[in-house]
Amino acid sequence: QLCIFVSDQFDNDDRDDEGEGESVEEHKSVIMHLLSQVRLGMDLTKVVLPTFILERRSLLEMYADFFAHPDLFVSIAEQPEPRERMVQVVKWYLSAFHAGRKGSVAKKPYNPILGEVFYCHWDMPNETAEEPPPPPVAPTEPLSDGPLPWVSPNNVSFVAEQVSHHPPISAFYAECSGKKIQFNAHIWTKSKFLGMSIGVHNIGQGCVSCLEHDEHYILTFPNGYGRSILTVPWVELGGECSIVCSKSGYSANIVFHTKPFYGGKKHRITADIFTPNDKKSFCAIEGEWNGVMYFVWGWVPGKWATNTLTPGLCLPQPFTRMWRDVTLNLKLKDIDMATEAKHYLEEKQRGEARERKENERQWETRLFHEDGECWVYDEPLLKRIAQPRP
Template sequence: PREPPQRSDCYRVRFVAEQVSHHPPVTGFYCECKERNMCVNTHVWTRSKFMGMSIGVSMVGEGVLRLLEHDEEYVFTLPCAYARSILTVPWVELGGKVTISCAKSGYSATVTFHTKPFYGGKIHRVTAEVKHNPTGTIVCKAQGEWNGTLEFTYSSGETKVINTSKLPVIRKKIRPMEKQGHYESRRLWQHVTSALRSGNIDSATEHKHCLEERQRAEGRQRAASNTPWTPKYFIKEGEGWVYHNPLWKTH
């Protein structure tokens, strides 16, 4: 008999994103790891507001993580982001509650990203609880920093610690610029990016203005010909958007 396939220690994560709507500006994300039979489909758009010395960005939308080996779907929301001290030395933090739920397993989680208190206190703090909904049992609690050390305590008394800052960082691979499509963001914004890197704000502003004017002209042309905007990689499904060829449909 044929030997069963060995679980590989080498995993490849594939990712694609596309702006699927302009009004409102919705972005679709898709990520998969075939070796681990996992994929994530997310759609999100943002609402921004000024708050004195800060800018708050709310993430509207949700994601679905699929674990194909277990035939489970985990639906999750996203935290808010805050840009602080925008007129001096800016820094970014996350805040708000995130929910994660799986109808099949009956488990759900609430993750709270704590913003820094005005006086004192640590930054990037996070706490979480995992609950078994049918029994109401809290099976796990977590606390720590989302970009540092996280400690997990289980109802059995077992504990685990993960230091996210010591996890290996794998640089993403992208197509060479000349092989990218005309509307791929790195190619489309290359002159703006180059000007910003060299500190030439006037040139960056000029290139940005040209891109925006071209987008407006193309929008007017589509409106005049009654041609809808058609995404390349995502299709509308209910209130969200999904990747047209996701991993779960290839099984």
């Protein structure tokens, strides 16, 4: 097993996008040169993108944004009936995407290095303390036996690992042991050049497990698009997604609508939730995934506004910081030094891959294992409940 890297982290306030709208105009010649080398439909996996468009955080950290509202995630397990639990899964899912956009200008997160891991947790609103969390050193008597043993069982813990380089697969896992709920997912990203846009196809799935009720909700993810790459880039989501619980029979269809070329609104979403064996939905939803969504449950209308939700404070664990030099130099707008630091990490990864090939050694993951077409966390809450510690 070679060196395991852990994502670099800076405070959320460090990642404001003040002035970042100028970067595209300043470097338009670089982008034009890049566009001259690609063609429509070309896979961008092996294309080296300019450093100045990077978001100053790893893709693994971006996936943690799915739990930016930990109270919505935890409340799934608190619902008394299968119907209410399915509605809450959909509400959490639809509220998870706006938190990933840290600013109005589209930026690309770092491609995770093989073996890179990221840990963080969220305090529940009623447990947030004024003092920072204790350092990541396992205490003599751990509060739990989960991914982060030093956090409270009523908090949400998150861990992610880059488990494959070709294809680039990220696996991530979250849990709240006190509420007996967990989430396991893997995503394989595939980027294509679409002319004046870049499309990112997200291949994979996630699973919300309510262990108290033995329910598992399988869900898929929308695709992402970077639009207007020659002016002020912006991100939109597109595609059909589903959420299915095989035990209860409840399901949901969700459509992220891309903006038409002429007219139309950005970020539109429609969704329907169905009872078992029923083709007519009992809950219809429409609106914008980063704004206000309206729903009709039976004959009762309602709404929730994601743009007024305050994300929970993500508390990353300060381990070895592999992206520190890239992030710091991007913040200082020293593009040359950021590019050099990024190039060093990429060359290190290539060298380690050559060494493994020469020695006929396979890469060994640290926290996840492959199970069919999925990647599963080694010690999920489901397994620990079934086999409690002595």
